[in-house]
Amino acid sequence: MRMLEVESLNVRYGVVRAVLDADLHVEDGELVVVVGANGAGKSSLLRAIAGLNKHRGRITFRERDISGARAEQRVRRGLSLVPEGRHIFGRMTVLENLQVASWGAPGSFASESGRVFEMFPRLLERRHQTAATLSGGEQQMLALSRALIRRPRLLMLDEPSMGLAPKVVAQMFEIIKEINEAGTSVLLIEQNARMALSIANRGYLMETATLSGGGDARAMLEDERLHEAYFGRNSDAAGGD
Numbered sequence: 001m002r003m004l005e006v007e008s009l010n011v012r013y014g015v016v017r018a019v020l021d022a023d024l025h026v027e028d029g030e031l032v033v034v035v036g037a038n039g040a041g042k043s044s045l046l047r048a049i050a051g052l053n054k055h056r057g058r059i060t061f062r063e064r065d066i067s068g069a070r071a072e073q074r075v076r077r078g079l080s081l082v083p084e085g086r087h088i089f090g091r092m093t094v095l096e097n098l099q100v101a102s103w104g105a106p107g108s109f110a111s112e113s114g115r116v117f118e119m120f121p122r123l124l125e126r127r128h129q130t131a132a133t134l135s136g137g138e139q140q141m142l143a144l145s146r147a148l149i150r151r152p153r154l155l156m157l158d159e160p161s162m163g164l165a166p167k168v169v170a171q172m173f174e175i176i177k178e179i180n181e182a183g184t185s186v187l188l189i190e191q192n193a194r195m196a197l198s199i200a201n202r203g204y205l206m207e208t209a210t211l212s213g214g215g216d217a218r219a220m221l222e223d224e225r226l227h228e229a230y231f232g233r234n235s236d237a238a239g240g241d
């Protein structure tokens, strides 16, 4: 089954065209990454798929046209977004953040939160701590947990590595890979292109509102042009110059 299909998606803010005729798909079980520079339109693309901004074009999710559906209807159908900048409730505790996120979801909170805490033991230790006092990495884990507690079919992540130390970034990618291997389809946006592509099945490139590619992630890692633009020099494990 095709998990997600996006056809001719357009997003504009007044005269600014943030996404231009984008086509993208995610198969069931896939981990797909979109890489691209600041301001390319990556967040606008994800937010449109989540139903958080005005857009034109067709979005099909789990074989249903959701183009006109509201954001909360998309969430209920199994589409979750972990937005850029985390969006957790700073004054609430870890536990309260998870409770709010699980409202209306099937399953008991006790068992669903237990499942999430098993994945993130650090959050269990800190369950009574207010979210604002967590470290950056812990906050990102909480943001991810808030999405996972609803057992999404497709998890969309907007730059989960932003602001994290290199070691924590590596852990974050490891966790994303594990979530995917356990059966959740993933659409990941990242500026950390090399690391993201190394765990992905397929990759797209976004440049000034235009999406291209969609091929094998390994092949993208070896693409000379992408090397110049996005991977930096002398820092590769994937071959290159």
Ligand SMILES: Nc1ncnc2c1ncn2[C@@H]1O[C@H](COP(=O)(O)OP(=O)(O)OP(=O)(O)O)[C@@H](O)[C@H]1O
Binding pocket: 013, 016, 017, 018, 036, 037, 038, 039, 040, 041, 042, 043, 044, 045, 084, 191
């Ligand atoms: N609410 C808005 N109103 C007007 N312009 C916006 C709005 N949101 C985004 N833009 C513009 O749309 C373009 C794409 O922004 P977007 O946030 O989608 O890029 P991005 O690829 O996610 O960038 P970054 O890597 O910096 O997060 C930018 O030029 C941005 O200034």
Ligand SMILES: [Mg+2]
Binding pocket: 042, 043, 044, 084, 158
């Ligand atoms: Mg962004």
